[in-house]
Amino acid sequence: MPDNTNPIEQMKAIQKKLIRFMMKYKFALQEVETKIEILQEEFQLLHDYNPIEHTKSRLKSPESIMKKLLRKGGAGSLADIKDNIKDIAGIRITCSFISDIYRISEMLQSQADLNILSVKDYIQNPKPNGYKSLHILAEVPVFMSDREEAVCVEIQIRTIAMDFWASLEHKIFYKCNEAVPERLLQDLKKAADTAYELDTTMEQLQQEMEEIKLAHQSDAREDYQLLIDNQQFKIPENLLKLISREG
Template sequence: MSMTNYQIEQFKKLKTEVTRFMMMYQFALNELETKIEIVKEEFQFLHDYNPIEHTKSRVKSLESIMNKIGRKGIAFSLEDIKREIKDIAGLRITCSFISDIYRIRDMLQNQFNLHIFEVKDYIEHPKPNGYRSLHLLAEVPVNMSDGSESVCVEIQIRTIAMDFWASLEHKIFYKYNQSVPARLIQELKEASDSANRLDQQMERLHREISVIKENQADDTEELTRLFLNNKAFQLPQALLELGKEAE
């Protein structure tokens, strides 16, 4: 049975609405990634240090969204989907040290006026399986041709060690539908604890080396000041004055 003109128009309208809906989330990620690049350049320029190792972003596929609304019993309405599903757009930021995680959170919130309306700190309070990360839900304003929209983006900020553990844990259990033996769960938890100890050790080393560098800089500045104030340093100028008198 062929489609009527009305059905064709309705299909085109739905397609346009869904396309616009998905584009909003991609534009929100583009906006956030631009802000992250500014953070990286600012740190590199002002502090000669970049706290961000790398970033990764993704927008859920339409198929993945449909599967999720089916599991959660959400009506097929773009407004309902936008209200109920908060991780359609996701940005992962991998940092060098634990302290960088909270520094970047503060910069996103304070310097870029990003509205963060939910925080889940799995670093201070890890999940039972050992998962650690800082999760933020943020509203990102997006300007479309027909108006402005506020789009939710889930931001995950973690260290290299946290990301390493989470990536391997996901690969181990990806598409594994059976119950996981308690022994393996315990081993994964121990591996997470080991990664956390490494993070804590590297954080301590980072702080100690930073203090040493600051002290060295202070010592160099003091030596320079003493050298410039030393009368012996004025000798070349005195010789120049004698040379002028001889002329």
């Protein structure tokens, strides 16, 4: 029997499927972004220190997805795309220090609604070109109007120095079709090692400054104030005693 479906209706149906497919990755990214924002605010309020310098999220375009699929041998359905391309949704967290990377990683991995698929530590085991970062693949529950679906998000966590190196490396070698001379690859690796030396030096300085701060901390009690959302509250003495009894 001939297919009498209107071509315009066919195109609308295809467009609707693609929009729905991309929307769930957008929503998954928003879920992870919210988690990170909560961590940032918690650190700022409770520890007076924010280990996260900034974040950047992105969705692969349909064109980029298809190019990657072709490199992998193609796919026959949207389900195949979901199974084969794990970085359609990605978020990069840039931290101040190396220890912050593992701190944030542990916090994210401990969240019950994140299903951790894999963790790749390119800091302890850098790529041959010198690339360093911590990669987490996590499934995030996305609640649509008619279903719940687990959607994969790639989370990259790195320091400012690692991010600087990776950004410039990408600009230098992006779409480089010709073989890169060995000398340039060696220089690139040296630059990555230099960036890591900077990270370790700054980490050591930060630890020493923390020790100095602790040594000079005052036990004065007149500073019992609570600051939330730029509002300052005085803490009643009986509330202080109640909290103290909880240990």
